Amino acid sequence: MDLxxxxxxxxxxxxxxxxxxxxxxxxxxxxxxxxxLDIVNExxxxxxxxxxxxxxxxxxxxxxxxxxxINGLAHGPQLGTATCQLHMRKFNDGDTIVIEPWKAAxxxxxxxxxxxxxxxxxxxxxxxxxxxxxxxxSDANLTLVPKEVAEWSMDAAACIGCGACVAACPNSAxxxxxxxxxxxxxxxPQGQPERWTRVEAMVDKMEEFFGSCTNHGECETACPKEIxxxxxxxxNKDYMKAKFKNRRLVSxxx
Amino acid sequence: MAVTESPAKxxxxxxxxxxxxxxxxKKWAMALSGIVLLGFVIAHxxxxxxxxxxxxxxxxxxxxxxxxxxxxxPHTVFLWxxxxxxxxxxxxxxxxxxxxxxxxxxxxxxxxxxxxEWLAASYxxxxxxxxxxxxxxxxxWHLADLTLGWVNPDFISGEPFHNTVVSLSNVGIAAxxxxxxxxxxxxxxxxxxxxxxxxxxxxxxxxxxRRWLAQGLATVIVIGNISFPVMILTGxxx
Numbered sequence: 001m002d003l004x005x006x007x008x009x010x011x012x013x014x015x016x017x018x019x020x021x022x023x024x025x026x027x028x029x030x031x032x033x034x035x036x037l038d039i040v041n042e043x044x045x046x047x048x049x050x051x052x053x054x055x056x057x058x059x060x061x062x063x064x065x066x067x068x069x070i071n072g073l074a075h076g077p078q079l080g081t082a083t084c085q086l087h088m089r090k091f092n093d094g095d096t097i098v099i100e101p102w103k104a105a106x107x108x109x110x111x112x113x114x115x116x117x118x119x120x121x122x123x124x125x126x127x128x129x130x131x132x133x134x135x136x137x138s139d140a141n142l143t144l145v146p147k148e149v150a151e152w153s154m155d156a157a158a159c160i161g162c163g164a165c166v167a168a169c170p171n172s173a174x175x176x177x178x179x180x181x182x183x184x185x186x187x188x189p190q191g192q193p194e195r196w197t198r199v200e201a202m203v204d205k206m207e208e209f210f211g212s213c214t215n216h217g218e219c220e221t222a223c224p225k226e227i228x229x230x231x232x233x234x235x236n237k238d239y240m241k242a243k244f245k246n247r248r249l250v251s252x253x254x
Numbered sequence: 255m256a257v258t259e260s261p262a263k264x265x266x267x268x269x270x271x272x273x274x275x276x277x278x279x280k281k282w283a284m285a286l287s288g289i290v291l292l293g294f295v296i297a298h299x300x301x302x303x304x305x306x307x308x309x310x311x312x313x314x315x316x317x318x319x320x321x322x323x324x325x326x327x328p329h330t331v332f333l334w335x336x337x338x339x340x341x342x343x344x345x346x347x348x349x350x351x352x353x354x355x356x357x358x359x360x361x362x363x364x365x366x367x368x369x370x371e372w373l374a375a376s377y378x379x380x381x382x383x384x385x386x387x388x389x390x391x392x393x394x395w396h397l398a399d400l401t402l403g404w405v406n407p408d409f410i411s412g413e414p415f416h417n418t419v420v421s422l423s424n425v426g427i428a429a430x431x432x433x434x435x436x437x438x439x440x441x442x443x444x445x446x447x448x449x450x451x452x453x454x455x456x457x458x459x460x461x462x463x464r465r466w467l468a469q470g471l472a473t474v475i476v477i478g479n480i481s482f483p484v485m486i487l488t489g490x491x492x
Contacts, residue, residue: 006368008367019367069366069368071368071371072366072368072369072370072371073371073373079373098367098368100366100367100368103362103364103365103366104361104362104364105360105361105362105363105364106361109364170358170362170370170375170380171358171361171362172358172361172362173358173361203276203278204276207276207277207278207357209361210361211277211357211358211360211361211362212277212278212280212281212354212357212358212361213277213281213451213452214354214358214379214382214448215379215444215447215448215451215452216372216374216375216376216379216380217374217375217379218372218373218374218375220374221373221374222373229451230456230458230461232451233450233451233454233455233456234454234456235278235454236278236281236282236451236452236453236454237453237454237455237456238454239276239278239279240273240278240279240282240453240454243269243272243273243279
């Protein structure tokens with residue numbers, strides 16, 4: 001396959017950026033999208049041109065490092081996968097592919113296609129940790145969790161923090177990420193003691209960097225882990241409950 | 255690092271303002287005020303169906319709204335008890351939308367060069383701000399036209415049937431009403447679904463009902479409201 005890439009090039013965080021055309025020749029349909037970029041970079045290097053900077057790590061869809069806006073779609077045209085899991089067979093010979101970094105005020109561009117997603121770390125930090133018994137490991141199944149609850153919590157925990165939700169959102173909102181990170185704890189019994197302080201702290205921290213949700217649902221379709229909008233509703237409900245809760249009575253059921 | 259940080263913004267003495275200070279709180283305010291406004295829009299449309307009964311019944315309905323609760327409650331007091339919360343909901347809805355738009359513009363300084371391919375966002379959801387502004391301008395016109403009579407030269411106070419017919423007999427004004435109601439319908443199409451998400455009413459068993467409710471409400475309100483200018487222009491009513 002012969003392709004034309006239009007790639008966002010930006011020398012540094014405050015440098016002006018622009019789309020630059022690069023040919024990508026003799027690309028095998030079996031290659032992953034990132035392998036295609038590797039080939040293009042090798043050629044650029046051979047020509048003495050600075051290679052395109054992009055983030056990647058595990059290349060099997062579990063680390064959350066890679067993430068590119070490909071033809072106006074976060075992680076490209078294949079739904080439910082990260083950029084690294086996208087293969088060139090999804091494109092046709094002669095295609096022009098536009099590649100941009102995530103663009104959001106909360107994700108400043110480091111260089112070319114690489115962005116700084118440390119604002120996500122700030123949100124996680126604000127959540128703090130959960131109180132668990134230390135010492136020797138407790139017996140398995142000491143704390144009972146219904147199967148469906150465990151599954152639903154795991155669905156939220158599948159978030160790899162890639163930032164596609166923010167990138168796809170017309171408001172650059174980080175609701176889906178934050179909601180998933182809140183829900184995977186707040187659904188489980190182990191997450192109950194700090195449930196109300198956690199949702200308050202994480203939402204407030206999120207709002208320092210990101211926009212507000214208008215319920216378009218773009219995040220859900222962009223998410224490589226197909227995390228549900230239902231978690232955003234849960235976050236909104238818990239945030240309001242947290243504001244009403246008498247904190248001295250949180251150990252009471254109901 | 256503390257186990258869990260206390261809320262970053264610090265507690266304000268008025269917790270309701272503290273809540274409204276957050277974007278999630280503003281979305282709650284938008285949803286709740288939206289429910290109030292939606293209730294009004296439904297009641298307004300149903301009430302106006304008296305137009306089909308004739309002039310006497312429509313005018314009687316208009317007058318009845320002013321005498322509800324009488325003679326214990328003085329004339330028009332009940333109406334104002336409805337109008338004031340409605341006005342409050344309207345202002346809250348607009349202020350929250352304005353403030354959230356500023357927040358969102360700040361969060362999206364950088365725009366993509368390539369055109370976005372929308373997979374989930376509907377035309378209605380992406381044009382909420384525009385449909386909202388159109389509805390706002392229309393409400394101003396509508397009040398000046400049929401409540402206050404400022405822009406309606408044949409306006410007679412206390413005769414809503416006559417006022418509506420003379421105003422909507424004008425093709426241009428009828429077109430304005432139709433266009434504005436389509437914008438209102440689009441606003442409701444997204445808003446009446448979106449509000450459930452904003453206040454966390456989410457249950458997989460009923461989630462599909464939220465879409466159906468929003469689509470049904472938008473359809474019923476648009477058809478009901480647009481029927482008035484259409485029926486007046488075609489001479490069925492008047």
